[in-house]
Amino acid sequence: MSAKPDTAPEVSFVLPCLDEAETLEACLEVVKRTIREHDLDAEIVVADNGSRDGSPEIAERCGARVVHVAERGYGAALQGGFAAARGRFLVMGDADQSYDFGEAWPMIERLRAGADLVMGSRFAGAIEPDAMPWSHRWLGNPVLSFLGRRLFRAPVSDFHCGLRALRRDVFERLRLRTLGMEFASELVVKASAAGLRIEETPVTLYPDGRSGAPHLRTWRDGWRHLRFMLILSPGYTLFAPGLLLMAIGALLLARLAFGPLELGFATLDIHSMLVASLLVIVGYQAATTAIAAQIFSVAEELGRPSPRMWRAFEIFTLERGLLAGVLITTCGLAIVGHSAWDWARGGMGPLVPSVVMRPLLLAATWMVVGVQTLLMSFLYSMLGIRRQNAGPGGGPSA
Ligand SMILES: Nc1nc2c(ncn2[C@@H]2O[C@H](COP(=O)(O)OP(=O)(O)O)[C@@H](O)[C@H]2O)c(=O)[nH]1
């Protein structure tokens, strides 16, 4: 890092900026006023990745340091800006006049008092009329924040607030990965998974000062946030529902394999057995896909680190997975063989569905589950390849 301890300032204000010539100067004035008012030892960094309206020149004229980030996107800009910042504390805030950088002062005080990440909360503070579209105010932000709180136990009322402050070593430790707007979620999710001290201060959201459209696109970016949280929560989204479907299907399948089930008002027979078989298959696919998603998120350092998962690779090796797949498939084949044998011995008479389909549905289920096990073993092994290259005891980053 370029930071020299003797010259490094206490605070770096980092402003992601894409074509904000209309508002950047006013934002920088507020930052400078905040620095003066509180006598802060601070620097100002503007993280730009491709402005074409002269924003970087404005930033330089106002005394900010411009960091040119090659990769496009809000997350990429902030990551580049943070990496180049030298302060012990990092304050991030939009360059469109939607936040008052004066409200970063209580955040800095919280960092000084020992917080790792201080989130602004517009819901605990205020949202000026016309500052936030209706759909973000009442749908996008509350629903996504609620999900985030539930899925990641993050004590945060406003997941997407653009004004935040964090310790620089926290940024380095979290190994943030995302390049788009979902960066806002990644920071909170990882900080909370890492057990960091997260605090909140109320902030006010003002209508932005630009005449053009915002960069954030409601549906695209809302979906990116949601997608990000869902891929990091395969346990809730896929594994648990998958196991439930499998359990229901397996019970029904096992029972119907012995004969029809009289329920009084209806009789469950081979037709229900087909449904039971599909439940088992779909449930198994969901549960095994969840494991793949989990491996991906850990291997790509999107989710929380999991030494336990890497240890599991030593037990559930590719070879063992393939063997299990072959054995399960063979069970299915054996059932088919047994039925065929019975039929041949019985003189190869007519095939009565209510008799023949029972073992065949059972066999088909075993075979699909077996083949799925084979396929998933390959996939898991592929997803975990970085770990295997690192050799025993090493994770991908070790
Ligand atoms: N450097 C850079 N800044 C961006 C990018 N996208 C958004 N920003 C900045 O991030 C801040 C928030 O963006 P904005 O469009 O206002 O999002 P919203 O306030 O959440 O609707 C503004 O300062 C933008 O200039 C990007 O791709 N690159």
Ligand SMILES: [Mg+2]
């Ligand atoms: Mg904005």
